[in-house]
Amino acid sequence: MKVIEKEAKSEEEAINQVLKELGTENKELIQNIEVSDNNSKPSFLKFNKKLKVKVTIFDQREQEAVSVVKALLAKMNITVSDIKILEFDDTMVTLDLDTDKDSLLIGKRGKTLEAVQYLLNVILNRKKEEKFKVILDVENYREKRVKALQKLAQNLALKVRKTRKEKILEQMNPYERKIIHSTLQDEKDVSTESIGSGVFKKIKVYLKH
Amino acid sequence: MDPKELLEFIVKGLVDHPDDISIKTVEGEKTSIIELKVHNDDIGKVIGKEGRIAMAMRTLLSAVTSKSGKRVKLEILD
Numbered sequence: 695m696k697v698i699e700k701e702a703k704s705e706e707e708a709i710n711q712v713l714k715e716l717g718t719e720n721k722e723l724i725q726n727i728e729v730s731d732n733n734s735k736p737s738f739l740k741f742n743k744k745l746k747v748k749v750t751i752f753d754q755r756e757q758e759a760v761s762v763v764k765a766l767l768a769k770m771n772i773t774v775s776d777i778k779i780l781e782f783d784d785t786m787v788t789l790d791l792d793t794d795k796d797s798l799l800i801g802k803r804g805k806t807l808e809a810v811q812y813l814l815n816v817i818l819n820r821k822k823e824e825k826f827k828v829i830l831d832v833e834n835y836r837e838k839r840v841k842a843l844q845k846l847a848q849n850l851a852l853k854v855r856k857t858r859k860e861k862i863l864e865q866m867n868p869y870e871r872k873i874i875h876s877t878l879q880d881e882k883d884v885s886t887e888s889i890g891s892g893v894f895k896k897i898k899v900y901l902k903h
Numbered sequence: 904m905d906p907k908e909l910l911e912f913i914v915k916g917l918v919d920h921p922d923d924i925s926i927k928t929v930e931g932e933k934t935s936i937i938e939l940k941v942h943n944d945d946i947g948k949v950i951g952k953e954g955r956i957a958m959a960m961r962t963l964l965s966a967v968t969s970k971s972g973k974r975v976k977l978e979i980l981d
Contacts, residue, residue, distance in 0.1 A: 809960075893952075
């Protein structure tokens with residue numbers, strides 16, 4: 695993603711300048727347009743006034759990710775009303791989606807969102823030399839989920855301490871397990887361990903001896 | 904909303920031979936079975952490591968059909 699600033703007589707003129715500079719006619723590359731009036735000039739000079747236009751551009755992999763995610767969700771009967779970039783660098787982008795069916799898209803404990811994200815990444819990275827990771831979020835669901843998992847881990851540690859019995863959590867994906875492990879890694883008397891095999895493992899929380 | 908269309912879109916994005924995809928639905932009373940057939944070289948691509956791709960496709964199919972009251976089962980034929 696990058697931001698290009700232009701001074702032009704109209705928004706349209708600025709957009710055309712930007713597209714020309716990029717050597718493309720694809721308007722879908724434009725993510726956001728911000729126009730500010732340049733009011734510093736006295737009014738008798740207004741006939742010549744120029745607008746400051748800030749144009750935010752998706753790069754090619756981001757654009758590809760956005761169009762595939764929109765098409766995939768359309769097949770699920772989900773309409774995306776807005777997409778924002780939360781984080782990005784050369785190897786990844788985090789997209790925050792606004793849709794008409796957020797809870798369907800997230801699914802039970804984020805299961806559907808994980809599946810959509812996983813398939814999206816497989817589709818986007820097929821036959822590509824350089825891997826590009828797309829993380830999907832819906833209304834900050836991920837941040838809320840991280841907090842919920844940290845709380846769950848702490849409650850579990852309390853319970854294990856109190857009952858002196860180990861506790862086993864339900865299956866989780868690697869990303870969620872990492873949150874549980876790291877939340878409890880500094881505890882002196884309890885420890886965590888992943889059990890089982892495959893992508894989805896269970897975490898055991900137990901007392902250290 | 905047709906689960907077949909959703910599946911077709913995903914599978915087309917995964918395989919090397921998109922023209923060799925065939926999807927059939929066998930309607931049952933409570934469960935519909937969607938039978939997916941792909942080119943022999945593409946079977947691994949729709950199943951994935953430890954079945955992870957097939958599992959993700961099943962998750963999406965059940966998400967979009969959960970309100971219909973009818974279950975959908977995905978079978979990958981070889």
